[in-house]
Amino acid sequence: MSHQALILIAEDEPDIAEILAAYLARGGMRTLQAADGQRALALHQEMKPDLILLDVQMPRLDGWKVLAEIRHRGETPVIMLTAMDQDIDKLTGLRIGADDYIVKPFNPAEVVARVQAVLRRTLSKTRQDDHGILRVAPFEVDFESHEVRVFANGRHHALSLTLTEFKLLTQLLKAPRRVFTREALLNACLPEGDTLERTVDSHVSKLRKKLEKIGITGIPAGVRGIGYRLREGE
Template sequence: MKTILIIDDEAEIRELLTIYLTNHGYTVLEAGNGKEALSVWQEEQVDLVIADIMMPEMDGFELLKQLRQESQIPFLFISAKSDDMDKIAGLQLGADDYVGKPFNPLEVVSRVQALFRRIDAFARQEREDQDVLEIGDVKLDLSSCLLYKSGVAKELTSYEFKILALLMGHAGRVFTKAHIYERVWGEDYIGDDNLIMVYISKLREKLEDNPRKPAYLITIRGLGYRFEKG
């Protein structure tokens, strides 16, 4: 359940928004000005801020400046100030959206839902990016341990996967056979070059269009292997 902090010196505005946001499943906290809001912020877990601009003690602009020093929390301004320069100023300070007063409370709810959808989508994409290594038409799914070549899934053995994850995760870097062995097998290298060569050959069969002329898994003579950056 997401928690929203509403900051406005008009109690009626806070009450109205609280009713609508609560009815849509949100937990709501309230503050009457920016200074009071900072106290709430320090004590509570807040997922989104809705704030007026013109408030006593500390206005919305100053509140946003202080919050942005330590957080990128979603921030929505609601304000009776209709000057476009005020809207621009708020957005340039780091606000994510702006709604003018008087407003339809359902519009505010919709804006809040849209902000959360964008944040959730971005977070999902970041997680997916962390779970996938992709170079050219070669994609390695780190969660399923599957290799995809031009969209076609190819099974990998555990050691094939570990070697490919190492090389793709450090694309452009040359790894000696000793480095690969010690990182993948977790043991001191005993000079068995054939073992690494066999696995490299198997990987090339799965990811190269022409294994005899590899475009991705490159041999650096006298040194080791490198996965091309693409």
């Protein structure tokens, strides 16, 4: 990392928070601690951490509400910590916009590894955006020229996309592991006045067909009952 990453640990159990802080410090990172959801939001606003480790069961404001507000503010990476190993909890986190989730009890060394992985992805994306180019295999997006190139079947292809298709694809490419709800994609990518979530499905279908013509299948991937992500298994 080019700087010492600042990690906000939002965890109401002091022993767990201290263990995480110690392991993250060994990994070369700085930490802040918040014992409730309101304090976590205040520290996020004030200190602008590089990543948040966010416990689901927090006093004052639970982790889901904190995550929703963080996503309303921007794209700070968030890894959820949950003691509930159930699919519904994982899907809730992904739907609201978590970058990853870790189920308690966990190995603190694994948490550090997951934090470093998310930070690497975020740092890589920032560097690409600074140069006006975003590369997520097999795609290369030039934001200045609004061009998308795809490497498929041994050659490069230039995609001819509408503005909405371009916005949809780049939104998914910027956070390839994230599941976006139809509402989130509608608000981020479609012109004002489009208020029907099924409109997103129509644009995604057209985008898929253009990709299938050059041999790219399964992109974007649908997530039943939620929305879309870049591809399955990200």
